[in-house]
Amino acid sequence: MAQANEEDTIDDLVRRAQGGDVGAFEGLYRAHAAAIFALCRRMVRDETEARELVQDVFVRAWERLTSFRGQSVFGTWLHRLAVNVVLERVRVVRRDGARHVTDDDDEALFGAHSDAGDMDIRMDLEAALATLPQGSRTVFVLHDMEGYSHDEIAHMTGIAPGTARAQLWRARRALMKRMAV
Protein backbone atom coordinates (compact mmCIF):
# COMPACT_ATOMS: atom_id res chain seq x y z
CA MET A 1 0.00 0.00 0.00
CA ALA A 2 1.38 3.38 -1.01
CA GLN A 3 2.80 5.65 1.69
CA ALA A 4 2.24 9.38 1.90
CA ASN A 5 5.02 11.48 0.41
CA GLU A 6 6.00 14.88 1.66
CA GLU A 7 4.95 16.33 -1.67
CA ASP A 8 1.42 14.99 -1.37
CA THR A 9 -1.13 17.67 -0.70
CA ILE A 10 -3.94 17.09 1.72
CA ASP A 11 -6.31 16.84 -1.24
CA ASP A 12 -4.12 14.12 -2.76
CA LEU A 13 -4.09 12.20 0.50
CA VAL A 14 -7.85 12.55 0.89
CA ARG A 15 -8.46 11.31 -2.61
CA ARG A 16 -6.21 8.30 -2.15
CA ALA A 17 -7.58 7.54 1.29
CA GLN A 18 -11.10 7.63 -0.09
CA GLY A 19 -9.95 4.91 -2.47
CA GLY A 20 -8.92 2.74 0.47
CA ASP A 21 -5.27 3.74 0.75
CA VAL A 22 -4.49 3.37 4.45
CA GLY A 23 -1.02 4.79 3.90
CA ALA A 24 -2.54 8.00 2.61
CA PHE A 25 -4.90 8.11 5.57
CA GLU A 26 -1.89 7.83 7.84
CA GLY A 27 -0.60 10.99 6.19
CA LEU A 28 -3.86 12.72 7.04
CA TYR A 29 -3.55 11.48 10.60
CA ARG A 30 -0.04 12.85 10.99
CA ALA A 31 -1.08 16.20 9.58
CA HIS A 32 -4.01 16.65 11.95
CA ALA A 33 -3.36 14.52 15.05
CA ALA A 34 -1.89 17.32 17.14
CA ALA A 35 -4.82 19.66 16.61
CA ILE A 36 -7.38 16.91 17.21
CA PHE A 37 -5.60 15.79 20.37
CA ALA A 38 -5.50 19.38 21.62
CA LEU A 39 -9.24 19.66 21.08
CA CYS A 40 -9.98 16.35 22.80
CA ARG A 41 -7.62 17.09 25.68
CA ARG A 42 -9.28 20.39 26.33
CA MET A 43 -12.79 18.98 26.13
CA VAL A 44 -12.24 16.12 28.60
CA ARG A 45 -10.32 16.07 31.84
CA ASP A 46 -8.46 12.82 31.42
CA GLU A 47 -5.51 12.40 29.05
CA THR A 48 -6.19 8.69 28.62
CA GLU A 49 -9.72 9.45 27.58
CA ALA A 50 -8.46 12.15 25.23
CA ARG A 51 -6.19 9.61 23.52
CA GLU A 52 -9.10 7.19 23.17
CA LEU A 53 -11.15 9.97 21.64
CA VAL A 54 -8.43 10.79 19.13
CA GLN A 55 -8.51 7.18 17.99
CA ASP A 56 -12.31 7.23 17.81
CA VAL A 57 -12.17 10.43 15.77
CA PHE A 58 -9.83 9.04 13.16
CA VAL A 59 -11.63 5.72 12.92
CA ARG A 60 -14.87 7.61 12.43
CA ALA A 61 -13.18 9.81 9.85
CA TRP A 62 -12.05 6.70 7.95
CA GLU A 63 -15.59 5.35 8.02
CA ARG A 64 -17.11 8.62 6.86
CA LEU A 65 -14.40 9.66 4.42
CA THR A 66 -16.48 8.96 1.35
CA SER A 67 -19.01 11.52 2.58
CA PHE A 68 -16.38 14.29 2.42
CA ARG A 69 -17.05 16.08 -0.85
CA GLY A 70 -14.36 18.74 -0.66
CA GLN A 71 -16.81 21.58 -0.20
CA SER A 72 -14.89 22.60 2.91
CA VAL A 73 -11.28 22.27 3.95
CA PHE A 74 -10.58 18.73 5.14
CA GLY A 75 -9.23 19.97 8.47
CA THR A 76 -12.48 21.82 9.10
CA TRP A 77 -14.52 18.73 8.29
CA LEU A 78 -12.32 16.60 10.52
CA HIS A 79 -12.49 19.12 13.34
CA ARG A 80 -16.28 19.22 13.22
CA LEU A 81 -16.38 15.42 13.22
CA ALA A 82 -14.09 15.41 16.25
CA VAL A 83 -16.35 17.78 18.14
CA ASN A 84 -19.29 15.48 17.46
CA VAL A 85 -17.36 12.44 18.66
CA VAL A 86 -16.38 14.19 21.88
CA LEU A 87 -19.87 15.49 22.52
CA GLU A 88 -21.30 12.01 21.99
CA ARG A 89 -18.92 10.75 24.67
CA VAL A 90 -19.92 13.59 26.98
CA ARG A 91 -23.58 12.73 26.47
CA VAL A 92 -22.87 9.08 27.32
CA VAL A 93 -21.17 10.18 30.52
CA ARG A 94 -24.17 12.36 31.27
CA ARG A 95 -26.54 9.41 30.89
CA ASP A 96 -24.40 7.53 33.35
CA GLY A 97 -25.02 10.14 35.99
CA ALA A 98 -22.32 12.74 35.52
CA ARG A 99 -23.01 16.44 35.22
CA HIS A 100 -25.25 17.76 32.49
CA VAL A 101 -23.80 20.42 30.30
CA THR A 102 -26.04 22.98 32.00
CA ASP A 103 -25.73 21.62 35.52
CA ASP A 104 -22.53 23.40 36.53
CA ASP A 105 -23.14 24.97 39.91
CA ASP A 106 -21.40 27.83 41.56
CA GLU A 107 -19.60 25.57 43.99
CA ALA A 108 -17.96 23.67 41.18
CA LEU A 109 -17.03 26.83 39.32
CA PHE A 110 -16.13 29.17 42.15
CA GLY A 111 -15.69 26.85 45.12
CA ALA A 112 -13.15 26.91 47.91
CA HIS A 113 -10.23 25.55 45.91
CA SER A 114 -10.83 27.51 42.75
CA ASP A 115 -9.05 30.67 43.72
CA ALA A 116 -5.49 30.95 42.52
CA GLY A 117 -4.79 33.07 45.55
CA ASP A 118 -5.13 29.93 47.69
CA MET A 119 -2.30 28.30 45.84
CA ASP A 120 1.30 29.22 45.47
CA ILE A 121 1.27 28.77 41.75
CA ARG A 122 -1.08 30.36 39.28
CA MET A 123 -2.64 27.77 37.08
CA ASP A 124 -1.82 27.82 33.44
CA LEU A 125 -4.67 27.65 30.97
CA GLU A 126 -4.64 23.88 30.46
CA ALA A 127 -4.56 23.15 34.17
CA ALA A 128 -7.31 25.67 34.86
CA LEU A 129 -9.44 24.21 32.07
CA ALA A 130 -9.15 20.77 33.58
CA THR A 131 -10.72 22.00 36.80
CA LEU A 132 -13.85 23.33 35.11
CA PRO A 133 -17.03 21.26 35.14
CA GLN A 134 -17.80 19.55 31.83
CA GLY A 135 -20.53 21.92 30.70
CA SER A 136 -18.60 25.14 31.17
CA ARG A 137 -15.47 23.61 29.75
CA THR A 138 -17.30 22.41 26.66
CA VAL A 139 -18.78 25.79 25.86
CA PHE A 140 -15.56 27.68 26.59
CA VAL A 141 -13.41 25.40 24.46
CA LEU A 142 -15.83 25.41 21.57
CA HIS A 143 -16.34 29.20 21.61
CA ASP A 144 -13.16 30.86 22.79
CA MET A 145 -10.66 28.26 21.63
CA GLU A 146 -12.23 26.63 18.60
CA GLY A 147 -14.21 29.57 17.26
CA TYR A 148 -17.71 28.14 17.08
CA SER A 149 -20.60 30.58 17.37
CA HIS A 150 -23.19 30.36 20.14
CA ASP A 151 -25.77 29.16 17.65
CA GLU A 152 -23.45 26.39 16.45
CA ILE A 153 -22.66 25.39 20.02
CA ALA A 154 -26.33 25.34 20.86
CA HIS A 155 -27.03 23.11 17.88
CA MET A 156 -24.23 20.69 18.72
CA THR A 157 -24.86 20.45 22.45
CA GLY A 158 -28.63 20.77 22.50
CA ILE A 159 -28.67 23.75 24.83
CA ALA A 160 -30.23 27.13 24.08
CA PRO A 161 -27.97 29.89 22.69
CA GLY A 162 -28.71 32.07 25.68
CA THR A 163 -27.68 29.25 27.99
CA ALA A 164 -24.48 28.76 25.99
CA ARG A 165 -23.65 32.45 26.43
CA ALA A 166 -24.23 32.28 30.17
CA GLN A 167 -22.09 29.15 30.42
CA LEU A 168 -19.31 30.93 28.54
CA TRP A 169 -19.33 33.93 30.84
CA ARG A 170 -19.25 31.73 33.91
CA ALA A 171 -16.38 29.72 32.47
CA ARG A 172 -14.39 32.87 31.76
CA ARG A 173 -14.99 34.12 35.30
CA ALA A 174 -13.88 30.81 36.77
CA LEU A 175 -10.74 30.71 34.62
CA MET A 176 -9.86 34.26 35.48
CA LYS A 177 -10.10 33.36 39.15
CA ARG A 178 -7.98 30.23 38.80
CA MET A 179 -5.37 31.90 36.63
CA ALA A 180 -5.32 35.12 38.64
CA VAL A 181 -5.96 37.23 35.54
Place this chain on the structure above:
Amino acid sequence: MTHLTEEQRHGLADGSLESPAAAAHLRECAACSADVDRIRRLMTRVSHSNPAPVEADDLWPSIRARIEGQKVVPLPARGEGAPARPGLHKWVWGIGGVLAAGLIALWVARPRAGTADSTNVAQVGDSGVSLVAVMDSTHAYEQEAQALLNRLELQRATMRPELARIVERDLRAIDVAIAELQGAIRTDPNNPALRRLLASSYRQKVDLLKRVSNAG
Protein backbone atom coordinates in the same frame (compact mmCIF):
# COMPACT_ATOMS: atom_id res chain seq x y z
CA MET B 1 -24.04 55.13 38.06
CA THR B 2 -25.46 51.97 36.49
CA HIS B 3 -22.70 49.59 35.57
CA LEU B 4 -22.54 47.41 32.47
CA THR B 5 -24.29 44.02 32.53
CA GLU B 6 -22.35 40.78 32.37
CA GLU B 7 -23.48 40.37 28.79
CA GLN B 8 -22.23 43.82 27.87
CA ARG B 9 -18.85 43.34 29.54
CA HIS B 10 -18.18 40.04 27.80
CA GLY B 11 -19.55 41.34 24.53
CA LEU B 12 -17.23 44.35 24.61
CA ALA B 13 -14.29 42.18 25.56
CA ASP B 14 -14.69 39.66 22.72
CA GLY B 15 -15.97 42.13 20.17
CA SER B 16 -19.40 40.58 19.79
CA LEU B 17 -21.13 43.71 21.08
CA GLU B 18 -21.10 46.96 19.17
CA SER B 19 -22.68 49.55 21.42
CA PRO B 20 -21.60 53.21 21.41
CA ALA B 21 -23.40 53.69 24.72
CA ALA B 22 -21.56 50.79 26.36
CA ALA B 23 -18.24 51.97 24.92
CA ALA B 24 -18.92 55.45 26.26
CA HIS B 25 -19.62 54.02 29.71
CA LEU B 26 -16.26 52.25 29.66
CA ARG B 27 -14.54 55.56 29.16
CA GLU B 28 -16.24 56.94 32.25
CA CYS B 29 -16.29 53.93 34.58
CA ALA B 30 -12.96 52.63 35.92
CA ALA B 31 -14.50 49.55 37.50
CA CYS B 32 -16.20 48.33 34.32
CA SER B 33 -13.16 49.25 32.25
CA ALA B 34 -10.88 47.21 34.52
CA ASP B 35 -13.20 44.24 34.38
CA VAL B 36 -13.44 44.29 30.59
CA ASP B 37 -9.64 44.51 30.46
CA ARG B 38 -9.36 41.42 32.64
CA ILE B 39 -11.61 39.48 30.29
CA ARG B 40 -9.54 40.66 27.34
CA ARG B 41 -6.34 39.53 29.07
CA LEU B 42 -7.83 36.10 29.52
CA MET B 43 -8.76 35.94 25.85
CA THR B 44 -5.26 37.06 24.88
CA ARG B 45 -3.75 34.24 26.93
CA VAL B 46 -6.16 31.83 25.29
CA SER B 47 -5.25 32.99 21.81
CA HIS B 48 -1.55 32.53 22.58
CA SER B 49 -1.91 29.05 24.02
CA ASN B 50 -0.25 26.25 22.05
CA PRO B 51 -1.76 22.80 21.63
CA ALA B 52 -0.17 20.08 23.71
CA PRO B 53 2.13 17.83 21.67
CA VAL B 54 0.91 14.33 20.89
CA GLU B 55 3.00 11.28 20.14
CA ALA B 56 1.71 10.56 16.64
CA ASP B 57 3.42 7.17 16.46
CA ASP B 58 1.88 6.24 19.76
CA LEU B 59 -1.71 6.33 18.48
CA TRP B 60 -1.44 5.38 14.81
CA PRO B 61 -0.87 1.63 15.32
CA SER B 62 -4.09 1.35 17.32
CA ILE B 63 -6.00 3.40 14.77
CA ARG B 64 -4.67 1.33 11.92
CA ALA B 65 -5.55 -1.91 13.70
CA ARG B 66 -9.14 -0.78 14.13
CA ILE B 67 -9.37 0.33 10.50
CA GLU B 68 -7.88 -2.93 9.29
CA GLY B 69 -10.22 -4.81 11.56
CA GLN B 70 -13.19 -3.31 9.75
CA LYS B 71 -12.18 -5.18 6.62
CA VAL B 72 -13.35 -8.47 8.13
CA VAL B 73 -17.06 -8.81 7.44
CA PRO B 74 -18.92 -11.65 9.20
CA LEU B 75 -20.90 -14.11 7.06
CA PRO B 76 -24.63 -14.35 7.74
CA ALA B 77 -25.91 -17.30 9.73
CA ARG B 78 -27.02 -20.32 7.64
CA GLY B 79 -30.71 -20.41 7.01
CA GLU B 80 -31.46 -16.72 6.74
CA GLY B 81 -33.74 -16.14 3.78
CA ALA B 82 -34.08 -13.17 1.52
CA PRO B 83 -34.60 -10.27 3.90
CA ALA B 84 -37.44 -7.82 3.85
CA ARG B 85 -36.52 -4.17 3.88
CA PRO B 86 -35.85 -3.95 7.61
CA GLY B 87 -33.35 -6.82 7.24
CA LEU B 88 -31.51 -5.27 4.33
CA HIS B 89 -28.32 -5.13 6.32
CA LYS B 90 -28.13 -8.93 6.67
CA TRP B 91 -27.38 -9.63 3.03
CA VAL B 92 -25.28 -6.48 2.90
CA TRP B 93 -23.01 -8.12 5.46
CA GLY B 94 -23.26 -11.39 3.55
CA ILE B 95 -21.96 -9.91 0.32
CA GLY B 96 -19.05 -8.32 2.10
CA GLY B 97 -18.34 -11.56 3.92
CA VAL B 98 -18.22 -13.63 0.72
CA LEU B 99 -15.95 -11.04 -0.79
CA ALA B 100 -13.65 -11.06 2.21
CA ALA B 101 -13.55 -14.86 2.27
CA GLY B 102 -12.67 -14.97 -1.42
CA LEU B 103 -9.94 -12.41 -0.95
CA ILE B 104 -8.45 -14.32 1.96
CA ALA B 105 -8.54 -17.60 0.01
CA LEU B 106 -6.85 -15.97 -2.93
CA TRP B 107 -4.23 -14.35 -0.72
CA VAL B 108 -3.42 -17.71 0.87
CA ALA B 109 -3.11 -19.36 -2.55
CA ARG B 110 -1.11 -16.54 -4.13
CA PRO B 111 2.15 -17.36 -5.89
CA ARG B 112 5.05 -16.69 -3.54
CA ALA B 113 7.97 -14.52 -4.55
CA GLY B 114 10.56 -16.49 -6.49
CA THR B 115 8.16 -19.11 -7.84
CA ALA B 116 7.82 -19.62 -11.55
CA ASP B 117 5.20 -17.76 -13.49
CA SER B 118 4.22 -20.93 -15.34
CA THR B 119 1.28 -21.51 -13.03
CA ASN B 120 -0.20 -18.18 -14.05
CA VAL B 121 0.20 -19.06 -17.71
CA ALA B 122 -1.36 -22.46 -17.07
CA GLN B 123 -4.29 -20.88 -15.28
CA VAL B 124 -4.96 -18.62 -18.25
CA GLY B 125 -4.96 -21.61 -20.56
CA ASP B 126 -6.94 -23.88 -18.26
CA SER B 127 -9.70 -21.41 -17.44
CA GLY B 128 -10.35 -20.54 -21.05
CA VAL B 129 -11.07 -16.94 -20.01
CA SER B 130 -8.80 -14.39 -21.61
CA LEU B 131 -7.33 -11.60 -19.56
CA VAL B 132 -8.80 -9.12 -22.01
CA ALA B 133 -12.33 -10.40 -21.43
CA VAL B 134 -11.92 -10.18 -17.66
CA MET B 135 -10.53 -6.67 -17.88
CA ASP B 136 -13.41 -5.60 -20.12
CA SER B 137 -15.99 -6.89 -17.65
CA THR B 138 -14.20 -5.15 -14.77
CA HIS B 139 -14.36 -1.86 -16.63
CA ALA B 140 -18.04 -2.33 -17.39
CA TYR B 141 -18.87 -3.12 -13.77
CA GLU B 142 -16.80 -0.14 -12.65
CA GLN B 143 -18.87 2.17 -14.84
CA GLU B 144 -22.14 0.65 -13.70
CA ALA B 145 -21.10 0.95 -10.06
CA GLN B 146 -20.33 4.64 -10.49
CA ALA B 147 -23.73 5.26 -12.08
CA LEU B 148 -25.44 3.49 -9.18
CA LEU B 149 -23.34 5.42 -6.67
CA ASN B 150 -24.55 8.66 -8.23
CA ARG B 151 -28.11 7.45 -7.78
CA LEU B 152 -27.35 6.43 -4.19
CA GLU B 153 -26.34 10.00 -3.41
CA LEU B 154 -29.89 11.09 -4.16
CA GLN B 155 -31.30 8.37 -1.94
CA ARG B 156 -29.13 9.18 1.07
CA ALA B 157 -31.30 12.08 2.14
CA THR B 158 -34.34 9.84 2.61
CA MET B 159 -32.53 6.74 3.81
CA ARG B 160 -32.80 5.68 7.43
CA PRO B 161 -29.60 6.78 9.21
CA GLU B 162 -28.90 3.31 10.50
CA LEU B 163 -29.23 1.79 7.04
CA ALA B 164 -27.15 4.56 5.50
CA ARG B 165 -24.43 3.88 8.02
CA ILE B 166 -24.45 0.15 7.32
CA VAL B 167 -24.46 0.62 3.56
CA GLU B 168 -21.63 3.10 3.77
CA ARG B 169 -19.64 0.78 6.00
CA ASP B 170 -20.05 -2.19 3.72
CA LEU B 171 -19.32 -0.19 0.61
CA ARG B 172 -16.18 0.87 2.38
CA ALA B 173 -15.27 -2.77 3.07
CA ILE B 174 -15.79 -3.68 -0.59
CA ASP B 175 -13.85 -0.64 -1.78
CA VAL B 176 -10.94 -1.50 0.49
CA ALA B 177 -10.91 -5.03 -0.89
CA ILE B 178 -11.04 -3.65 -4.43
CA ALA B 179 -8.14 -1.33 -3.66
CA GLU B 180 -6.09 -4.24 -2.32
CA LEU B 181 -6.87 -6.32 -5.39
CA GLN B 182 -5.84 -3.46 -7.63
CA GLY B 183 -2.61 -3.22 -5.69
CA ALA B 184 -2.03 -6.95 -6.06
CA ILE B 185 -2.71 -6.73 -9.80
CA ARG B 186 -0.15 -3.97 -10.16
CA THR B 187 2.50 -6.32 -8.79
CA ASP B 188 1.16 -9.37 -10.63
CA PRO B 189 -0.60 -8.03 -13.71
CA ASN B 190 -0.79 -11.36 -15.55
CA ASN B 191 -2.63 -13.19 -12.83
CA PRO B 192 -6.11 -13.89 -14.21
CA ALA B 193 -7.38 -15.12 -10.87
CA LEU B 194 -6.77 -11.71 -9.37
CA ARG B 195 -8.58 -10.04 -12.20
CA ARG B 196 -11.50 -12.46 -11.95
CA LEU B 197 -11.75 -11.70 -8.26
CA LEU B 198 -11.63 -7.98 -8.99
CA ALA B 199 -14.43 -8.36 -11.51
CA SER B 200 -16.34 -10.38 -8.94
CA SER B 201 -15.78 -7.65 -6.38
CA TYR B 202 -17.18 -5.03 -8.70
CA ARG B 203 -20.10 -7.31 -9.51
CA GLN B 204 -20.84 -7.64 -5.81
CA LYS B 205 -20.61 -3.89 -5.41
CA VAL B 206 -23.05 -3.42 -8.27
CA ASP B 207 -25.40 -6.03 -6.81
CA LEU B 208 -25.31 -4.27 -3.44
CA LEU B 209 -26.00 -0.89 -4.97
CA LYS B 210 -28.82 -2.29 -7.10
CA ARG B 211 -30.52 -3.82 -4.08
CA VAL B 212 -30.18 -0.60 -2.11
CA SER B 213 -31.54 1.32 -5.05
CA ASN B 214 -34.51 -1.03 -5.43
CA ALA B 215 -35.21 -1.04 -1.70
CA GLY B 216 -35.17 2.74 -1.54
